Each structure stands twice: as structure tokens, then as C-alpha cells.
Amino acid sequence: MVVFSKFKNRYSDMMLKIGIVGCGAIASFISKMVVKKKINAKIVAYYDKNIHKAEKLSKITNAEVCSSVDNLVEKDIDLVVEAASVKAVEEIAIKALSNNKDILIMSVGAFVDKELFLKLYNLAKEKGRKIYLPSGAVAGIDAIKSLALGKIEEVILKTTKPVEGLKEALENKGVDPNKIKEPTVVFEGDVFDAIKQFPSNINVSVMLSIASEFPAKVVIIADPKIKTNNHEIFVKSSIGTLKVLVKNVPCEENPKTSALAAYSAIRIIKDISEPIEIGT
Numbered sequence: 001m002v003v004f005s006k007f008k009n010r011y012s013d014m015m016l017k018i019g020i021v022g023c024g025a026i027a028s029f030i031s032k033m034v035v036k037k038k039i040n041a042k043i044v045a046y047y048d049k050n051i052h053k054a055e056k057l058s059k060i061t062n063a064e065v066c067s068s069v070d071n072l073v074e075k076d077i078d079l080v081v082e083a084a085s086v087k088a089v090e091e092i093a094i095k096a097l098s099n100n101k102d103i104l105i106m107s108v109g110a111f112v113d114k115e116l117f118l119k120l121y122n123l124a125k126e127k128g129r130k131i132y133l134p135s136g137a138v139a140g141i142d143a144i145k146s147l148a149l150g151k152i153e154e155v156i157l158k159t160t161k162p163v164e165g166l167k168e169a170l171e172n173k174g175v176d177p178n179k180i181k182e183p184t185v186v187f188e189g190d191v192f193d194a195i196k197q198f199p200s201n202i203n204v205s206v207m208l209s210i211a212s213e214f215p216a217k218v219v220i221i222a223d224p225k226i227k228t229n230n231h232e233i234f235v236k237s238s239i240g241t242l243k244v245l246v247k248n249v250p251c252e253e254n255p256k257t258s259a260l261a262a263y264s265a266i267r268i269i270k271d272i273s274e275p276i277e278i279g280t
Helices: 002-009 025-035 051-061 069-073 086-098 108-112 114-127 141-147 163-172 191-197 203-212 259-273
Strands: 016-021 041-047 079-082 102-105 152-161 184-190 217-222 229-237 241-248 254-258
Touching (some): 016 069, 016 259, 025 041, 025 051, 025 079, 025 254, 041 051, 069 086, 079 086, 079 259, 086 102, 086 108, 086 114, 102 259, 108 114, 108 191, 141 203, 141 229, 152 163, 163 217, 184 191, 191 203, 191 217, 203 229, 241 259
Parallel strands (some): 016 041, 016 079, 152 217
Antiparallel strands (some): 184 217, 229 241
């Protein structure tokens, strides 16, 4: 451990400069980790349509509050973190990449749109920039990427969440969350319909589909008796079979998001700023 510690210290001057768009639970968590020096990064700027949210985080990090996405991407930053929404991804990513900035996209669900995926892929390639997609609330992404080198035959995601975490999406579907007293299947279908009906709850299904290059089948269960966000993953490939069960504690500030999703953002920021990358 001493050897690794000394090795890392040689790279302590690699300070990653970050701009964050969307100042909700994820942005708040990243900001706190930066202040605690858990990652070797500096937050330079924030932007949120609700300026008060941006100002609140600015008081923690002393970062600048920007008046627009355009204003933020013009700053001296290395990485733009999108933590806004699925609908905001296209604008933020295009402006970041066009201004020669790498981008970390939290709202991976946006990539259920294949045309958008290719559009941003080609723009990043043209500009010589990177688009980073964190693993989010699931595990096994490295293995799934490897399994995809063979022939993927099936990808299934079974997600079980507390009713509170699904409340907004259920209400939008015309379902009264208060009437759910037992574990109840509230969705069963493909990844495309899943992210459409549960845009803030099931980004993991899109992440699995991207990693496996195969459209995932999705089952969502609302359970009033649990306190964790549970994801059961099954991937069958000509190379092998993967089964993973992840039980995540919900993020304190936003029960729709698993704490692991926030930590995966921190992990990828650490990986970007450090000289050694572990895993595929």
C-alpha cells in the first residue's frame, strides 16, 4: 500500500477542472467529494435553470455560477458533467464537444435514441474528445463489454425499487402509489419503452444495452416493503453467462437515484485524473 501511495503522489499535480450542468443530488454529491478531497479535481463552474441551486453549490466550492450552458462550456475546464436530465443531454453534449471539452453523461437514458448516440459519437470523434458513461447503479459492466465480443443472446434487467423512488413515474402513468401494498410489477417490456416511461429510474437498462450491444428486456417492480434499489442482471453470450445482483442504498437527496450511481461518477472522475485505469 505504501508503494501505491507514493506512486499516486507523483501525479498530485494533475488537477482535473470540472464544469457541472444540473445542480441536483449528483452535482451536490460530487461537490462534497471535491471539498473533502476524495478526488483530485476542482469545480470551476455550475449551471442550472434554477439559479438558486447553482448558487447553493457555489457556496460550497467557490465555483462560478454561469448564466447558460454556452457560458459554462467556454470556461477553462477539462470535463463537463451532465447531471441535468435525459432531455438536456443533446444540447449539453453538443455544446461541450463543439467547445473541445470532454463530457461525462449521467443521464445515459438519452442514448436509447440511436440517432443521438451516433450523432454525439461522430462529433466526439471529429473533435478528438471523449464521452464518458459511468456504470451507474449496476455492476458487471466490464464483463458485459467482454461478453459482447461474442454473440449476445439475451439481456434481462429486473429492477425492484421502493414505491417512493418510483412515485413520480407511477403518477405519470396514472397509478396511485399509495395503493401499492405488495410487490407489484409496474412495467415489463423492452429498454426503449422502459426509459420512456421511467426516465429518471431506469438509466441502467440503457447502460446495459450499450455495454452488451443488445436491447435489454426490462421488468420493474414497486415494493413498499424494501428500502434498497435492487437490480438483477442476466446476460447470456456465446462466451459465457453473467448473473449479477446489486442492492443499492437510495441517494439521501433523491430516492430515485441509487447512491452507487453517484459514487460511479466519482470513480470515473478519479479514473480520468489518475495515471492507472483498472478494469476494461
